[in-house]
Amino acid sequence: MLERAGDHAFPYNLHDGSPLRMQWHFYGQSELPVAVQTWELPPGGFEGMHAHGEPDTPLEEIYVFVEGTGHMSVDGEEYPVKAGDAVLAKVGTRHDLRNTGDGPLRLLVVWGQPQPSDYSDFGSATRARLAREGPSSAGSAR
Known part of the structure; x- marks a missing residue:
């Protein structure tokens, strides 16, 4: 099943x-x-400061930046963001996103309710764990 860029896109205001x-x-x-x-998000556009937690439905969000530049605030920490960067907003964290560039800020956002999952049987999960432990560990998995 293929879905092309722009298929079923719509204007929306968040938070x-x-x-x-x-x-x-x-x-x-x-x-x-x-x-x-x-x-x-158009130049100057913003998501709006918000949090997802009790008594609302607890949600976790991952923001993956594809094009443009912006600024993300997560629980008082300030992050300049650009294509290739990713930000995690855990349940209950207050966060906002702003486009600080001259062109559109494009990103992939994945969100849902946190739940246990186990991907340890997949080789990519092993490599991801080793990559987070440091360069000497990641090289030993070849």
Whole structure:
């Protein structure tokens, strides 16, 4: 099943933020327990400061930046972001995203309710663990 960029995209405002363009990939078709969306914020656009936690539905979000430059605030920590960067907003953290560039800020956002998962049988999970432990560990898995 193929879904092309822009298929089923729509304008949307998040958390009292400015308008952005969103595409919810495979909405109603995928059975994965996460939402996978692409967002495009215009220059100066912002998401709006917010948190996802009790008594709301607890959600965790991963932001993966594809194009442009921006600024992400997570629980008072400030991060300049650009293509290739990723930010994790755990349940209950207050966070906001702003486009600080002259062009659109495009990103992939994956969100859902945290739950236990075990991918340890996959070789890529082993490599990811080793990569986080340091360069000497990652080289030994070849």
